[in-house]
Amino acid sequence: MNRDTAEPDADALPGPNAQQWVDFHQSYSAPSEYSHEFVWDATGEADGPFVTDVDGNVLLDFTCHIGAAPLGYNNEKVLGKVREFDLVEPMKIAGQDMYFGAGPTPEESAVPGSSHLMEKLIEVSSQYGMDTVFLSNSGAEAVENAMKITADYRAPSKYGVAFAGSFHGRTLGTLSITKSKEVYTRHYPQIDGIETMPFCDCTGDCDCGFFTGAGSQLRNALAPEGGHIDPDEISFLILEPIQGVGGYRFPSEAFVREVADVSDEYDIPLIVDEIQSGVGRTGEIWASDHYPIEPDVIASAKALRVGATISRSEVFPSEKNRLGSTFGGGDLLGSMMGAFTLEAIREYDLLDNATERGEQAKELLRDDAPDCVEDVRGKGLMLAVEFDTPERRSAVVEAALERGLLTLGCGKKTIRLLPPLDATEREIELGIGLFLDAIEAVGPSATVA
Numbered sequence: 001m002n003r004d005t006a007e008p009d010a011d012a013l014p015g016p017n018a019q020q021w022v023d024f025h026q027s028y029s030a031p032s033e034y035s036h037e038f039v040w041d042a043t044g045e046a047d048g049p050f051v052t053d054v055d056g057n058v059l060l061d062f063t064c065h066i067g068a069a070p071l072g073y074n075n076e077k078v079l080g081k082v083r084e085f086d087l088v089e090p091m092k093i094a095g096q097d098m099y100f101g102a103g104p105t106p107e108e109s110a111v112p113g114s115s116h117l118m119e120k121l122i123e124v125s126s127q128y129g130m131d132t133v134f135l136s137n138s139g140a141e142a143v144e145n146a147m148k149i150t151a152d153y154r155a156p157s158k159y160g161v162a163f164a165g166s167f168h169g170r171t172l173g174t175l176s177i178t179k180s181k182e183v184y185t186r187h188y189p190q191i192d193g194i195e196t197m198p199f200c201d202c203t204g205d206c207d208c209g210f211f212t213g214a215g216s217q218l219r220n221a222l223a224p225e226g227g228h229i230d231p232d233e234i235s236f237l238i239l240e241p242i243q244g245v246g247g248y249r250f251p252s253e254a255f256v257r258e259v260a261d262v263s264d265e266y267d268i269p270l271i272v273d274e275i276q277s278g279v280g281r282t283g284e285i286w287a288s289d290h291y292p293i294e295p296d297v298i299a300s301a302k303a304l305r306v307g308a309t310i311s312r313s314e315v316f317p318s319e320k321n322r323l324g325s326t327f328g329g330g331d332l333l334g335s336m337m338g339a340f341t342l343e344a345i346r347e348y349d350l351l352d353n354a355t356e357r358g359e360q361a362k363e364l365l366r367d368d369a370p371d372c373v374e375d376v377r378g379k380g381l382m383l384a385v386e387f388d389t390p391e392r393r394s395a396v397v398e399a400a401l402e403r404g405l406l407t408l409g410c411g412k413k414t415i416r417l418l419p420p421l422d423a424t425e426r427e428i429e430l431g432i433g434l435f436l437d438a439i440e441a442v443g444p445s446a447t448v449a
Contacts, residue, residue, distance in 0.1 A: 008404025010058065010402070010403065014039065017055045035409070044056075049064075049073075049420050049423060061073070062405060067281055067382075070341055075422070082111075082333075085110065085111045094327065095328050095329030096324055097324060101113060113339075114329050117306070117308075117339040118133040121308055124285045128288075131313050135335070136306065138307045139301030140174045143238070143309075145309040147238075149311065150297060152322065160177060161234060161236070161238070162195070163198070163199040163240075167244060168240075172189060180246045195221065199243060201249045203252065211254070219262055237259060241288045244275070247384070248382065253292070256291040256292060259293065270295050271297040274286050274287060275302050278302075279341065280345045280351055281421070282382050360425060361417065361428050364429065364436075369439065370439060373385055382416075383417040383418070385414065386415075387414070395442040396415060399438035403434045419431060
């Protein structure tokens with residue numbers, strides 16, 4: 001497949017082979033939220049955003065596996081380097097409790113490992129004074145460990161503060177701070193002491209309730225401001241700099257500044273969940289870099305290929321065995337891919353590319369979108385298109401798929417677009433053209449509330 005000339009070519013989806021795979025898979029799997037009945041053929045041709053399914057359809061993937069494949073499929077910017085490493089067994093070791101290298105010294109290593117990945121993460125987080133990393137397997141684990149280290153750092157404490165619309169993971173701990181769809185949390189036990197505040201993405205006057213005539217809900221909840229919570233008993237504030245599952249909601253500057261001011265004034269650790277927004281997706285390594293905040297802990301995963309909790313050494317427990325995981329940080333291939341991804345972002349100026357291609361996409365959408373599109377927003381290649389109704393949003397996802405374009409819904413009536421970080425001008429023009437065609441095809445046929 002030649003990425004420079006490839007075009008989507010999709011027949012009826014799912015095709016007969018895909019349907020067999022779906023039926024086979026679902027014979028054994030627990031029910032889950034599959035966005036499409038698209039079945040990637042891992043042995044088929046693919047390059048960047050172009051991918052082949054098991055029926056031979058060629059699709060343009062503007063989901064990047066919800067950001068977990070930041071450079072798309074079979075991208076030589078990463079894959080070419082991986083080929084230098086002969087696969088070994090085991091590919092996973094008891095990570096944080098075992099060491100591994102690929103040569104006599106770190107400087108002479110044939111390929112980067114978990115130690116090099118941690119070094120690179122400190123390099124791209126040094127603006128926040130961070131110097132210590134704990135690696136794990138997933139974003140939920142990264143957030144769990146962020147909660148654990150701040151609880152230890154602030155002990156004894158009994159509160160945490162999360163924001164409405166948030167999604168932080170599916171473990172019991174992270175579900176306690178997930179404040180979006182009730183299907184995620186219904187009947188599951190919760191950690192006590194989690195306070196929920198509005199996430200303010202208001203433009204102009206605040207109508208979400210975060211800001212009041214007497215200040216902010218967050219500040220007014222604190223005992224020194226007349227509230228009921230002793231700030232010394234708060235372990236953390238946890239914030240998605242840009243809400244993902246909640247609808248690609250971009251916070252107001254006033255809201256972010258108030259959260260930062262409260263964190264600084266009362267010395268409450270601020271955790272930023274960069275699982276979906278981090279590692280270059282917004283045109284900066286961290287979405288936090290766009291805003292006037294100084295995070296104390298960063299939780300990362302997805303594009304990083306492993307989970308990572310990043311902070312300052314004094315925030316982490318000094319006692320051995322307070323943190324640990326048999327396989328945490330022990331994924332040899334995942335650590336290598338994460339390090340190579342960070343190298344590619346630097347080597348190919350992909351932060352600038354994400355910014356430029358994101359502006360191109362927004363301009364095309366804003367110029368040609370019909371009235372049923374209520375908003376087009378985004379930073380870098382973390383893009384959102386909000387529709388007038390949930391029904392129209394769902395219909396556009398289906399119409400785009402029929403045209404060979406993979407997209408994803410989020411929030412109530414929003415579609416998110418996540419092209420690869422190295423997307424080209426041609427690929428953006430092609431993908432947005434298909435997307436606009438899908439909107440036009442749906443037209444008035446979607447049920448309007």
